[in-house]
Amino acid sequence: MSVTILYCSLVALVFLILWKFTVLKTFILNLWEALTISSYYVCHAVVRTLQRVVWSCNGVKDHMVMAEYGAVYESCVQVQRIIHRGRFSTMNHPRPWDFIGLHENFTHPQVLLSPYVSLYCVTETHAYFLQHPDDVDVHHSRTSPFMYMAQFEHAITLYCIPLGHFHKLADEVGNPQIPVIWISNTGRCGSTLLVQMLENVPGTRCMSEPDALTNISLMDRAEQMSKEGINKALCSTIRMLCKPAPGIQRIAIKSRFNCVTEVDQVIQLFPEFHHLYMYRNMGNIMKSYYKFLHRDLVMCMLEWLVNNNLVSRLIPYVRNYLVHFIAGEESKKRAVRHLADVNFMGYVTTFVGSCVVEFQRLLETKAISMPTLHYNDLMRRPVEVTTEMFELLSLPSHYVQMALTAMQHDTQKGTILSNISNSSNNLRKMTGQDVRDMNVMLSVLGLPDMNEELRLPNGICG
Template sequence: MNSIIKEILEQIIQQMDRPLSFAAISGIIGGGLFMWNLSRFLSSLKTSWEVLTISAYYVCHAVVRSLQRLLWTYNGVADQLVMAEYGAVYDTCVHVQKIIHRGRFSIMNHPRPWDFVGVHEGFAHPQTLLNPSITLYCVTPTHAYFLQCPEDIDVHQSSISPFMYMAQYYHAEKIYSIPLGHFHRLADEVGDPRVPVIWITSTGRCGSTLVGQMLEKLPGTRCLSESDSLTNISLMQRASQLGPSELSKTIRSTVRMLCKEAPGVQRIVFKCRFNCVTELEPVMDHFPQFRHIYVYRNLGAVMKSYFKFLHRDTAMCLLEWLVNSRLISHAVPFVRNYLVHFIAGKESLEKVEPILPKVNFMGYVTAIICSCIVEFQNMTRKGIVVQTLHYDELMRNPVEVTSKLFQLLSLPQDYVHMSLAAMQHDTQHGTILSNIYYRNSSNARQMTGKDTKDINVVLQAMGLPDMKHEMSLPNSLME
């Protein structure tokens, strides 16, 4: 809106043959202020509408679920669900529901079953879940949830959405749930992936989506960019909702089901969110044949990028307000305590816990993101070797770096230049994560000195470079 006002004013001034009078200048300034205030009002109205509609959705979801429990108790569906959960039946253990409504408050939320309101359609055999149009969406401590999309929608393709979980959410028609025990049995029947798998881990906001889309250019390549069931598992691990044995088994079953056999797929690229670095070691144990790359960037660029897109998300802006308000933070300490549970590893938590009460929202965000970098560093100290790729190196020497990457991943060098075509496009087009699309728009607020200070305080406590210095990780691809 501000850019439009500026453009209109410039055109008016250019078309004037004589100096503007005081009245004209006052009118222009007054009109500009009016438009600016109108822009702020419309923005506030939009935010209020988002909060209202999503709140109404969650109320609707709760009401429907309560009524369903009563109805399913009456018609016997509840008995079938209980028998399936306790292992009494297998052939009809998959619950099928038709989706009638959907709602998510924040794009940052990991997928959850209550993203949808569904109505009972029937029960199915677990083999139904091997249908190519049915894909794993999320995992809970008790169930795994799959979504069915139209057959002409391939949720793996970046042309549909840069991120698989978004494509699934927007295009899903049915939701399938299966008890975790039966999920493991089905995964055992499916077995390990029968094609090569390339596993991309990263700091986030570092070009990992670009790397995935570059590899997707190769014929026969399927890219799973943020299939977020693994994100569910990493967060359940932090919350101690799964024991070590069940956690390991769930990771293995999840990867098997995500990499199930499909016509024409010759290789799979799996790019997970930054927090899934805690699942990297178990994945390497279960699937030693996978090839790995860790993508990262200087922390100043990483944190600035996170700041930009977080402040385009209504839920994150509301969360920031709750955290940064001293009155609310003291009255409702749950908000800050809730964020602490997203920090990975005891070591990082012990380092930052004393300073967390003094930092603002961006301090907490830094602790959550960078604790995952510390976890990766700890892995390398244990002798686990994963090649690392710095985003700036890729930007400086795209051909040389891509050629090295292909060599590491045993990919044909003939396709290097084909893969570079991905660099000509906005890899996150159509989402609030795209800093290219939002380049000329104003954020809810700009990064302040307090934000920068708190980010650096947390980085220092974790033993990481501050926002002005470069970060270098061992096992560089270019060494």
């Protein structure tokens, strides 16, 4: 009996030591990641300050100012060689300061039409493009499941063009001359799989989350530009994303979930586009968000700031700032009264749910008939649903089987968003408080709760 007790005690001690070591190792790795990224931004701030001084002395700044005021179109694009890069979170939308670059020269905007140059982000004043190696296709899922990740990882040159000249170049390019499929979605609903299915159709270029669109959506939500400015930026961005390329017969663009608020403008600007909205039951969406958000260090830090009562009182800015990510004025009015009483996942649910509400409003108030695709329908009847979808999107039906081969792979392999490769690393478990707060906000927004089914009109059911 005593031997058994001793053995069990030793096993428990070893387990405790290993557990403590794992926790300590995780803490050290997270601390190192935070320090590394923080040091990058400090370094970037120092470099930018020094650059401003140097550029003021050597005339670069004067040339940039002239370009910003509409002059020197032939040499309005600043070229910088990228020497370092860093992003604080996978969830961050692209920003110019993701890169540290050294000024090389100024050049003609025609350089931005190269097939090896792609639009990365748009601000209130400039548009930023990236050049990648000739053997890297940043649009294709074999490079990365998401375009903005591929661009960030493989960029070698940064191009900066003032927004006025960006519009002029986009006007020269004109509207897309080939069919375009615009895919809106709730996120975590199989939309990445859908893009990779379409990618298997020969002659189709697919863009999974080109985040210049996300920049525009967030600027619109924060009222950083006028409505006229947003529409012009959106039009120019789409034109540049769809610039002519050899062998491309059609383009499919899947935006992030928050870009659903711009769908109405897209329809008005480009009425010939095909549209599709993909979604899933809210419970499945939010559980999937919960998994990958807790693999991201910055999201975990943000959660702590929101959920800690003392910190929330001392730094109310954090919760107040997050309100800007809610889509639609009506959803914002409904939600604000309840957000003070919910945790971080209540906020995330509000962000996602408000975009679903905005899509419902689009269907109801604008009388727009747009096909909708429920993930469960695609999984239950893949052949029938894909065949009907191809017909609605004017795609050749004989490529249906080829498209369905995308289902045999992990569509988000190599990223924290993959629920397959990261399943064993997901140590965080959803709490009862998380579920309660998510259901509270779903109810406030008038959406089905975590255990109910969400159904939208115009469904593709096969």
